[in-house]
Amino acid sequence: MRELELTAEKMVAEGRALARPDGFVIFIEGALPGERVRARITQRKKSFAFAQALEVLEPSPDRQAAPCPVFGECGGCAFQHMAYPAQLRAKHGILLEALYGLPGVPGIVAEPLGMVEPFHFRNKMGFAFGMTEGRIVLGLHRRGNWRSVVTAGACLLQSPESREILARVRTFVQEHDLPVYDEKRRAGLLRHLVVREGKLTGERMVHLHAAERHLAFEQLPAVVGDLATTVLASFHTRVPEAAPPGSTVVLSGPGLIHERLNGFLFEIGPATFFQTNTLQGERLFGLVRDWAASGRPERAVDLYAGTGPIAIHLGAVSQQVLGIESHAPSVDAARRNVELNSLANVRMVCAKAERVGETLREERADLVVVDPPRPGLNPKALAALLAAAPPHVIYVSCNPATLARDLAGMVEAGYGIEQVQPLDMFPHTFHIEAVVRLERKIKGG
Ligand SMILES: C[S@@+](CC[C@H](N)C(=O)[O-])C[C@H]1O[C@@H](n2cnc3c(N)ncnc32)[C@H](O)[C@@H]1O
Known part of the structure; x- marks a missing residue:
């Protein structure tokens, strides 16, 4: 597709920047307001087009090195290359x-x-199991390809405790040589891991989703015990992560956690929606x-x-x-x-x-x-x-x-x-x- 130089005017919906060369509207991914970029047109419609920035020719003063090493690869964040006041x-x-x-x-x-x-704020993070170069990775879905997983060890939206849980669970499944579930072949075991936290109560839930039960899972509470107040496992092959009724077992603790908001207490179960x-x-x-x-x-x-x-x-x-x-x-x-x-x-x-x-x-x-x-x-x-x-x-x-x-x-x-x-x-x-x-x-x- 065609390459051209564009000047981004402002941010618009979905994290794209707008350029209007000769009045024609182009939505650019990867550019900040005021920047001049070299971009490739990725999709062209009658009255507008989408483009991907390939090179920043004149950077904005608001551009920064993304603090997260997998920014751009991971589908989670869109704006880490923009200083926080500029995001606002x-x-x-x-x-x-x-x-x-x-x-x-x-x-x-x-x-x-x-x-x-603006970091470490999420009280819920879902991580997927995947395979990279023959090794198990536990991380976040790759931008534009939810079947592929990028490692999330350094993800800055989670708490240090969630990071530690991730590392321990990855080591545990590697040591037990547990296979990752393959959606296409409908074979394997490990699907994803959800960590939920009561930021103001200190309670923490670790919830493993697997295709079926395995004896090794009984050891999970011992693996994360000092970090989690409850550990659960669900056995299902549903896409995406919602476990069907009757598929969840509590491996330790009460099976739920609490969070406090302005002095009010809230119960959070494995399937409960709660502001993240x-x-x-x-x-x-x-x-x-x-x-x-x-x-x-x-x-x-x-x-x-x-x-x-x-x-x-x-x-x-x-x-x-x-x-x-x-x-x-x-x-x-x-x-x-x-x-x-x-x-x-x-x-x-x-x-x-x-x-x-x-x-x-x-x-x-x-x-x-x-x-x-x-x-x-x-x-x-x-x-x-x-x-x-x-x-x-x-x-x-x-x-x-x-x-x-x-x-x-x-x-x-x-x-x-x-x-x-x-x-x-x-x-x-x-x-x-x-x-x-x-x-x-x-x-x-
Ligand atoms: C943005 S959430 C707000 C939830 C709540 N205020 C909170 O902050 O936790 C929107 C809620 O609307 C509910 N909902 C969706 N469609 C609905 C409908 N047609 N009638 C009533 N509730 C609906 C969803 O189940 C969801 O709980």
């Missing part, structure tokens, strides 16, 4: 652009809340709680509630809280979390957001918090929300594009956007989280 500026710019045209933007969009120490960045999670949920408190809600609803962190935080500032979530195991986990924190004013129901019109109207909530997945609010869920017309809405978003679409619908229905606070939940990746506070300007409902 880039994310701010992408969010501003997505929200452009909405009333009050850019004035109401605050600077992103970044991390003071504890410290930023505290800031995110603390912000929702504080914004909620300023409206003095009597009845609050947490829509897309997951395992309940928002509902539980709202429980501290609202008289009654209803959490709504469609995934039944998450609802069960949320109920246990509510119990764990002795919150008699928080209820959880299992329901789809697009079917909650009546519940929302009956609830007569004065605050609804929504935290939908990346596709944003389902149109029926948005219609139900607008029909219920709560005076206050807080929207927690992990996708600026769907956030912009949903906010436009809410503005049209009479809501004003009061505040937008971006947070960096995933340093070194292109993900952007934003919390938006809305107030209903036109009375109705």
Whole structure:
């Protein structure tokens, strides 16, 4: 494919930089804003193209040597070659652009809340077993090729303890000559290893996934015992890592761990979803709680509630809280979390957001918090929300594009956007989280 010199203007979605030679749009991988690069076109469409930077001809002052030795090879991080303050500026710019045209933007969009120490923050890491030059590697999937594994010993997103667990498990499986599972041939044993940590409780879970049971696994608790409060193993050949019910055995400890967020305790089982960045999670949920408190809600609803962190935080500032979530195991986990924190004013129901019109109207909530997945609010869920017309809405978003679409619908229905606070939940990746506070300007409902 064709090579050419390009000047990158700014970062856009998915961690690419934008160039516009003669007005034609090119999305470049591997370039930073302001840089002149030699790039190869990798895919050409009618009105735009994708390119890969091959050489940086004029580097940006924000370019840095990636601290991680496998950056670029590993599919985990996109931005380690960019100084952290520049990453935050880039994310701010992408969010501003997505929200452009909405009333009050850019004035109401605050600077992103970044991390003071943007490494070692992940409370969950999944590692794959693979073979390289006849030796077992335990690491992360290679960028663009999930069947290949790059070693993760030096990965800086994990804790030093997780790193030590990785090293010990690798040595253990090598010493026992255990074979790696081969997806294509459907043969072998070892699949992946998940390490989960309560950053603020010190509890740690080691969870091995293998194609079938093996006697050697009984020794795993002794191998990682001083570092893990519980060790589990699941036996299945499912892709990707979710273990089917009944496939998991507890090898030591209680089979779950706990994490603390702003003083609330949460139970984390092997299949429980939990925010992977504890410290930023505290800031995110603390912000929702504080914004909620300023409206003095009597009845609050947490829509897309997951395992309940928002509902539980709202429980501290609202008289009654209803959490709504469609995934039944998450609802069960949320109920246990509510119990764990002795919150008699928080209820959880299992329901789809697009079917909650009546519940929302009956609830007569004065605050609804929504935290939908990346596709944003389902149109029926948005219609139900607008029909219920709560005076206050807080929207927690992990996708600026769907956030912009949903906010436009809410503005049209009479809501004003009061505040937008971006947070960096995933340093070194292109993900952007934003919390938006809305107030209903036109009375109705
Ligand atoms: C971004 S997560 C938020 C979870 C929670 N607020 C947290 O921070 O842990 C989105 C949640 O929406 C749930 N969900 C997805 N589609 C849904 C739907 N149609 N109705 C209700 N909940 C849904 C998912 O199961 C997931 O728990």
